[in-house]
Amino acid sequence: MMIVVLIVTQLPFLITVYYSLTDWNLTTSSDGPVFVGFANYVEIFSEPEFLQAAGNTVVMTVGAVVVSFLLGLGLALLVNREFFGRGIARTLLITPFLVLPAATALLWKTSMFSASYGIINWVLSPLGLGPIDWLGQFPMLSVITILSWQWTPFFMLILLAGLQSEDPSIIEAASVDGAGPFQRFRHLTVPHLRPYSELGIVLGTIYILQTFDAVYLAAPGSATTNLPYYLYQRAFRGLEIGQASAMAVVVLIVTLIIASFGLRVASGLLKDAEGKRK
Amino acid sequence: MTATAIRPRSRARVRRRGVGGKLLTALTWVLAVVMFFPFFWMVLSGFKPEAAAVTSPPQFFFQPTLDQFAIAFDNNFLPYFINSVTASVASVLLVIALALPAAYALAIRPIRKWRDVMFFLLTTRMLPIAGAIIPIYLIANSLGILDRIVTLVILYTAMNLPLAVWLIRSFLIEIPMEVIEASRVDGANFFQQLTRVILPMVAPGLAATALLCFIFSWNEFFLARSLTSVDAQTVPLYLVSFISTKGLFWAKLSAASLLATLPVVIAGLVAQKQLVRGLSLGAIK
Structure with a gap:
């Protein structure tokens, strides 16, 4: 099993590192890769399109993670109360996460954001806003909206699980001692939610960093081109294997930095689970 | 200090059972419907004739059809x-x-x-x-x-x-x-x-x-x-x-x-x- 995992997952990475040090264009050089050292890295870091894609990736990921985390937290707090039809409301709120991401991208592109018959323009029309071509005028905002719609349920579910694991007797004791709802939230719920928030943010960041469907299908312009999409373009349209590999290595290093935080969070949770078992 | 601490508590009681609670429930439902709406719209549009799907303002009532499927x-x-x-x-x-x-x-x-x-x-x-x-x-x-x-x-x-x-x-x-x-x-x-x-x-x-x-x-x-x-x-x-x-x-x-x-x-x-x-x-x- 381990060997299968090792071969399937790590070998491609090592080969990528090797290719990133070579000059190899599938259309022009038939004799295979030529070793060029770090030339590809020098080249991509002086390439404005690459730097823009890197910047777009950061804006898109941070934007979508922040918005879906805040919305998810708000919804988790609301759904954590007892009320009529709670199960149904919860189901309605989870659904966006289950819709095929490719369908999500097309759904927002064609029906929500459309300048002529889009729902958003229709909702905003009483405010006197003229028809807005959302994807054309505000592509980044649009993509972040799509991603937030898709990922809010993810954060809601994880934070809701955190809220439900909070010990009600502690909250009760605090309110007997005279702590108001805001104080209880600030001093009890927030620290309790911390590991859940960390886990959600780290996993969410790793997933959203890899966004491809929403960019490729809804807004494939330079203003929203992120690293996965840029890499895809370079590798499969330009067939510049050497350069695309160098970019892949850069993407990997960035992800590894984030992932190392993720591993620390996961390590804490693993110890917690073990502690409960004994 | 004590007074400010007690006041929010009594408000919390009201929120749990009274008007505040109803408002929060209503807010939850509004948000749930807003979040669900794009998917609902996709389902609804799938049963529309093409001309009814791209109107402005959008149509909620129409003659449903299975043609698109x-x-x-x-x-x-x-x-x-x-x-x-x-x-x-x-x-x-x-x-x-x-x-x-x-x-x-x-x-x-x-x-x-x-x-x-x-x-x-x-x-x-x-x-x-x-x-x-x-x-x-x-x-x-x-x-x-x-x-x-x-x-x-x-x-x-x-x-x-x-x-x-x-x-x-x-x-x-x-x-x-x-x-x-x-x-x-x-x-x-x-x-x-x-x-x-x-x-x-x-x-x-x-x-x-x-x-x-x-x-x-x-x-x-x-x-x-x-x-x-x-x-x-x-x-x-x-x-x-x-x-x-x-x-x-x-x-x-x-x-x-x-x-x-x-x-x-x-x-x-x-x-x-x-x-x-x-x-x-x-x-x-």
Whole structure:
């Protein structure tokens, strides 16, 4: 099993590192890769399109993670109360996460954001806003909206699980001692939610960093081109294997930095689970 | 100080039962409906005639029709659907078959350095697939398995394996050690222990794991886009081909999207209770 995992997952990475040090264009050089050292890295870091894609990736990921985390937290707090039809409301709120991401991208592109018959323009029309071509005028905002719609349920579910694991007797004791709802939230719920928030943010960041469907299908312009999409373009349209590999290595290093935080969070949770078992 | 502390408390009581509580419930429902609306709109538009789907203001009442679904099927939906089912189901079966023994070795009879193994598995899940696509493409090319479902099966298995091992392990460690010990004392051999004691106890966990892996495989777009071209294309690519041949006709696209999405929405709602556990790699119960 381990060997299968090792071969399937790590070998491609090592080969990528090797290719990133070579000059190899599938259309022009038939004799295979030529070793060029770090030339590809020098080249991509002086390439404005690459730097823009890197910047777009950061804006898109941070934007979508922040918005879906805040919305998810708000919804988790609301759904954590007892009320009529709670199960149904919860189901309605989870659904966006289950819709095929490719369908999500097309759904927002064609029906929500459309300048002529889009729902958003229709909702905003009483405010006197003229028809807005959302994807054309505000592509980044649009993509972040799509991603937030898709990922809010993810954060809601994880934070809701955190809220439900909070010990009600502690909250009760605090309110007997005279702590108001805001104080209880600030001093009890927030620290309790911390590991859940960390886990959600780290996993969410790793997933959203890899966004491809929403960019490729809804807004494939330079203003929203992120690293996965840029890499895809370079590798499969330009067939510049050497350069695309160098970019892949850069993407990997960035992800590894984030992932190392993720591993620390996961390590804490693993110890917690073990502690409960004994 | 005391006075300010007491006042919010009395307000909290009101909020829980009185007008404030009703307002919060109403707000929750409004937000739930807003969040659900785009999906609802997709379902509704799938039953519209094309002219009714692209009006401004939008139409909520219309003569429903199944024409758009018929068009989606006529446009060769089934081969894509079968490809998706094959790739997802085959990879899920492989994942469970590989992950169960691995999880066993990490939970019931922990091997040496099991913690390191767990983290090694997790790191592979954190690797962005775009970072490895070039060698994967070149390897698949030289093996002659580009545009073959088997390629997707292998890659989806690798993609879901870490998740499955973490998740199944979290179910396995919940089995009380005493139960396993007792079966051993009763003379059950390893195989009997596995099939008669452990398997029935983790069956719901395995089902939840399988559903989650199914969702991830079904939704996967990047690998399918990069490694298939004609024969092995999956449902997400059906939508892409649908736009390029039919153009952006919203009613037809809605019907097609609904067909493409339905299996996952159903799987997700069935596995709703286990969704959090799966998403957090078994860390949150």
